[in-house]
Amino acid sequence: MNYFKNLVLVLITLTISSVSNAAEIKMAKANWDTGYFQAEVYKQALEKMGYTVAEPKAMKPSVFYLAAAAGDLDLWVNGWFGTHDGYIAEAKGKVKAIGTVMAKGGLQGYMIDKKTADKLDIKSVMDIKKHAKQFDSDGDGKADMVACPPGWGCEKVITAQFSELGLDEFINPIQADYSASMADAIAKFKNGKSVLFYTWTPNWTVGALELGKDVVWIEVPYSKTKKVKVPNATKSKINMGFGADDIRAAANVDFLKANPKVEKMLKKASIPLADVAAQNMKMNQGEKSERAIKKHADAWIKGNQSKFDSWFK
């Protein structure tokens, strides 16, 4: 008897809590902290609309899209499209990209240190074939490259590039946590060794290495992308191997149906690329605690109040 009483009580509590949580949004953010700032700005926007938003949990894309498809999470504003197109396809219509946080906000590609690039005249990843030993640290004769950790969208792209261009023959993509591999690359660079790594901008983890002065983008002659004009590259126009990504929100489709107000806001909202780059610079200079990022978001909203308010009209 007691068991049933308890069961009923639990069920009642669950029902009540699920009703009272109706206006709560389950938001996530990316586990690369250059994306925390826009997550915080959007969180405050949702709160202004009257929703309760729990502190967004940081996670990798593979986990977010799976959880969002299952309805365990409602949205994030750290989608990178096209890189994340594959995840949207896997979600089978349960998750969609919406609005644009930053158009063409994400640059991705391969970098090497400028000293080696100049000395050995390396302009493209294919040039590394002749100089693989220069980038080899484990003694297998292949260059070691900081690649994408498993579970990031770029991992799939890099795998495709490696097989199309035959990079496997002379480059070893390192499979480890990204920040660990980057810490190693930075240490190598500081000790005068050559480094080869995948990275993206805006991204302060490269902060210790100055773009254009310490490190440069090299060409990746991948068939799916075209040559573009890029600063800080080995040539004025190179094929980065990645299209410039739009950073967009991605949300559970049922959630959007139930909350059309949120969909409307996400469609209107955006943050200028320069503002995010400026905030990322501050993180690079050491202001990267949760508290500091909240302050950056507060300051940005205050400085762009009319723009921020227009998101809700």
Added chain:
Amino acid sequence: MSLKLAPSDYEIYIPIAEWIEKNVKEWLFTQRPLFKKLSAPIETVLNSLDSLFNLIPFPIAILIFIFFAYRTNGFKFAGLTVVGLVFIDLVDLWSESMTTLAMIFTAVIFCIIIGIPLGILSSRSKTFEIILRPILDVMQTIPSFVYLIPVVMLFGIGLTPGVVATIIFALPPIIRLTNLGIRQVGKGFKEAGSSLGLTKLLILIKIEIPLAFKTIMAGINQTLMLALSMVVIAALIGAGGLGLTVYVALGRLDIGSAVIGGTAIVILAIILDRITQKIIKA
């Protein structure tokens, strides 16, 4: 809204994290050549074990395992060992398992080389024990993620730094249990030794260590098990083997590979645990 009672409500803040970031980080980066030299012996042992284990043909490896499994645990366990190892090979994780085995052996070898002398020292000197104890407490309780990145800055990434992180994690029990084992040797035995005219060194080698052997072996067994549990975490800093299989599977949400990788780790753990457990009891 709420009462402002905590110092941080008034923007009082101690920038320790910033200080460490600014000063210690740069220092860590410059120390790399020195630490690379320090880890050279580990690298040599690891690379030779890795290539040796991967070179041994499968049937011979099975025979070696059968020998130890049969000697320690009898016929039934030897049979189960064969089933387990054949399973590992059938799911195509043999080479990864051998790499993991080489990592664990290297870590345990260095834990023994470092740990047993430290354990003996702390059984000899109360002061040494008092100094060592909090250090061991920190080593056992600090989350391994905390020292993973400094390890990378000093030692780089790959198998060797993975073993270094494993040694930090797995060292404490062998020191503690060596210390305990030697302290538990009865006074009478030592007095008997000295009355026979044995030197302190001979008492240690001929009386104390043999009598403490079981406790020391229990320490080695624990160290071995801790080393195994670091396998997946070490994969975060580029150590290969079964840990990488599981880590990659985790990243890609590939449940299939995660299950077979995890099962292979469990099989290795059971085999190694049973064999060393029996040596303790023998």
